[in-house]
Amino acid sequence: MPLVSFSVVKQAGSCMSRSGIIAFGRLSTRSAVVWDTGRFRQWKWRDRSMESVMQRFVALNRTNFQFLGINAVVETRNCKPVVSLTTSNYAGAIPLFSPMSGKPAGDLVVGGSYGEKIDDLIPLLGDSLDKQCNDAMRLVNDTPVNAPIYVECCKYVDLYLEARRQHWHKFANVVKTQHHPSSATLWTEYALRTASDPLQKLVYKNKCNVLTTDHIEWRKLNYVLALALHELQSTQVPLSTRMIYAGRIHSLLITLRNSELVKTSILPVEARDPLPIKKLKQLGNYILNNKTQEKMAWRMDYAQFFERYVQYVLRDVVTRKGGVAVSNPHYDVSMRQRPQWGLACLEPDVVLQKGDVQWVIDAKYKSHLYNWYDSGEALKDAFRHDLHQVLAYCSFNPMIEKRAALIYPYSTFTVHCMKLYSSVTRASASVYLVGIPIDRSMIARIESHLAQLIDFSR
Structure with missing residues (x-):
């Protein structure tokens, strides 16, 4: 959990674009923010007081706030109502609803505590990040996190059933055995x-032209359907979604047993x-390219994000040196009777x-290097815990001179070295604060510095 002092920021009123979408802006993880009346001035409350508007706003968005771990309450400060927001370890994005219409009015984005931009890093780290999406909350604006592909698969199954009822016929050129010749005889x-x-x-x-529903284009759509059904049976799909689509999946799997599939990489x-077929092909292309057009609310633990970022950087450095980087190895603890x-x-x-030679690395998304001259007890206790933890990991290393690093976020690359000695075993440890x-x-500059370290x- 990052040690970031809570800062109360009084933000100016948000601006509304020509499209009517409100820019709620960005918040930081582990911070406290106050939204005053300026944030809600764009809404016409008429006979309602500003406090009642704020209360309705918080009530409408309570589920969305909870998804990101945000605590939102209406308070009175300086005799005026305000909305107080306290964020958690989660970074992500959620839609916020208007207290007047109840419709999405804009998105709220929560990012890192130090103003870092992570939009470019999320696609880079890819599947190593444990991102959670909520298909019940659709964002208004674009997001760097793609929704899971099963969302498109659900829509494809529904639209496939609709398109099948259209009985889409096309002419197919087939070879028939007949008892009279024709102009197309072989x-x-x-x-x-x-x-x-x-x-x-x-x-x-x-050779005969036959009007049929079992033409090559429909067989390509069946191929994409098989991919969609396979995805929907995955354990990555929420259980509730699998239960809803269980009947449709079972009946369509039976249909595909007697259907011929034509593998394809694109559906022109x-x-x-027909319009349903166009929509079905568009969805099919999203599935074939493993992409989605949906913009869903998402969240991720920011401490884990920093950990994955450090692992990515170190993996490249060690590979160039001919070494091996093992991420999150398990050191098992066995006890006959383990307490709770x-x-x-x-x-x-x-x-x-x-x-x-072995190095033990622990990544901590904490503010220690930003608070180098702070003598607070909270920082001391947290650092003592970090140091003891990395030294415990080093105990499995047979080296006499152990090497370890605690990596923290900072505005520039910096290194501080600590030397620890044992007068009993003559063992030593070098712990670097990076x-x-x-x-x-x-990243290239960071990797260059780490290669030297x-x-x-x-």
Whole structure:
């Protein structure tokens, strides 16, 4: 949990764009913010007091605030009503509803505590981040976090059932066995066949145009349907969604058993296609490209995000040095009778290994380097815990001279070294306090500095 002092900020009223969407702005994790009457001035309250407008605003958005771990209450300060917001460890985005219309009026985004921009880093870290989306909350603006693909799969299944009722016919060129020739008879095949079997003289293979629903384009749509059904059966899909679609999935799987599938990487949308088919093809292309057009509320634990960012940077550094970076290795703790408060395992963030030399790394999203000259007891206690933790991880390292690093966020790259000695065992430990910026544009520079710090020589 990051040690960030709560700062109360009185924000100016938000502005409304021409489209009517309100810019609620950004908040920081682990902070306290006050929204005064200026934030709500764009809404016409007429006979309602400003306090009642704020109360309705908080009530309408209570579920959304809870999703991001935000505590929102209406208070009175200086004889005026205000909305007090206290954020948690979650970063993310949620829609906020107008207290007048009850419709989405804009998005609220919660980011890092130090003003870092993470929009470019989220796609870079990809699936290593544990992001949670809520398909019941749709954002108004664009977001760097893509909604899970199962959302598009659900829509594809529903639209497929609608399109199937349309009985989409197309002409298909098929070869039929007939007893009379035509202008499309396969004469070469006829000559070879009758030469070996004269009794086949009255059998002709003719190409015919047939109006059918089992044409090649529908078989491609069936292929995408198979992909969608496979995704919806995944354990990554919420149980409630799987339960809702269980009946449809079962019946469609039976349908696909007797259907021929044509593998494809794209579904061309043509002007002559019926409207349901156009929509179905568009959804199918999203599924084939593993993309989604939905903008859903999302959240992630920001401390974990910083941990994944550090793992990503260190992995590149160690790979160039010929070493191995192991993320979140488990050190099992075995007890015959473990108490409820006992630990099942220890888990450092990263262990770097090359030969017999090992580095233990722990990433902490805390404000220690930003508060270098602060003598507060809270900082001391938190750092003591961090230091004891990384030294405990080092106890599994057979090296006499142990090496470890505690990595914190900071505006620039910085390194401070601590030396610890044991007069009993003559063992020693070098613990480096490292500050790194959270900025994609600075990753190359950060990796260069870390390459100089991480040394695998004995």
